[in-house]
Amino acid sequence: MSTSLLSPVSRDPHLATRVALLDAAERLFSQNGIEGTSVREIIKAADANLGAINYHFGTKDRLALEVFARRIAPVNRERVARLDALEAEVGRRKLKLEQILDALVRPALEAEGRGAKNCDDLMRLISRSFQEQNTEVKKFVEQQFAEVAHRFDAAILRAVPGLPPDDLFWRMCFLHGALHHGLQTWLQFDQTPHAMLHPDAIKPDREGLIQRLISFMAAGLSAPVSKAR
Amino acid sequence: MSTSLLSPVSRDPHLATRVALLDAAERLFSQNGIEGTSVREIIKAADANLGAINYHFGTKDRLALEVFARRIAPVNRERVARLDALEAEVGRRKLKLEQILDALVRPALEAEGRGAKNCDDLMRLISRSFQEQNTEVKKFVEQQFAEVAHRFDAAILRAVPGLPPDDLFWRMCFLHGALHHGLQTWLQFDQTPHAMLHPDAIKPDREGLIQRLISFMAAGLSAPVSKAR
């Protein structure tokens, strides 16, 4: 095998097992959660020694934090970058709501760092980051998301005139619930038997899911503000 | 203390500890999940003996199943009952989408079996039931939800003419994600510090949350069908 096919980091013996541990933990965490995965499963999947995790990361929780951090930070950066590009493009004109939502949704669903199977695990991980109950991980994810939320809130407020900021907060909350549950369902569509319940349901391709999400979210955000306060 | 304040079941010594175990497990499961709760925590909270769980339920997983079943079945029954009542009321006329969504959402948010604190735990439990990875619990929840989904799918299809069944499936998926994530956020609103991020966000009362959810969902379900398939 040509060494040029290998990324520099995976050739570096200094970091090889460290990356292997991150990769293995990513897959297992995305499927069974942090608590549902033992360090012995991880080191077996990474073909490493039992002491490897504690040597390279100190503790299992610290490994978990790095696993999530490695993937979530780039997604959020990509979101902001896309919003930046959109706003630079249109100048002082108003952005369409669907454009903003595309910048928010697409980076989470098109996380293609490596192979196809890994891509699913990556998305699963991102989706799971919202429901992970590990305190440190939770804190990190929320903190990481702060800038993203701030930027997109402002952009959406401009695109949906007359939407009270308080309503925006709750609608963004609904929106994220829809995004992550939709993503989870999409990822495990083939494993789940909805045949009996939803015989007509088909699994759209990635683009189809994105479009369905965006149109649902755009409509939800544009809904008339309920009078009851 | 007057015994009339106690429910009949909690006076029955035959079932007292059994119910105490269910209550304690409900609270702990709703906060930390099944895996995140040990049998020793449960029996301590229920003021029972270590062997009590295995004596009354056989195994911890079996207890978990009963904990979820006890709460989720009534909610789903209430949903169907409300839809029945609505359809009986309007006869052959069409139901408004908001009415249908009210019947779907309200039972999950107005689960008032007992005291106020417990009510929150109950809703937390319902919301968590969707993300529990315990196989048996998952299977039960999905199976229990089948009739509900079937009935509401049909009703919504009538209220939103021209919506392809396949699109309905995904929009219902988004809808449930919004419902449960919104509910979780609402329940732990005071514990979470969004002050920095969303200084304008306020916690609406239960009715306010329901109204916001319904208007968001109704708009999302009524969104134009995206052309990309």
Add this chain to the structure above:
DNA sequence: GTATGCATGAAACAAACGTATGAAATTTTG
């Protein structure tokens, strides 16, 4: 070539886990 620093290896650690056991206590039954 030998010494130094880092990475791995196999084994053992204490603690926590769910569960099982058998004797005491309690309630129910005749």
Add this chain to the structure above:
DNA sequence: CAAAATTTCATACGTTTGTTTCATGCATAC
């Protein structure tokens, strides 16, 4: 009231958990 059935109790069992230890391998640097 005594016998039988049921529930509680303290205790122990066998696993599995995350982490630690220390000896071994193996590079690079002197």
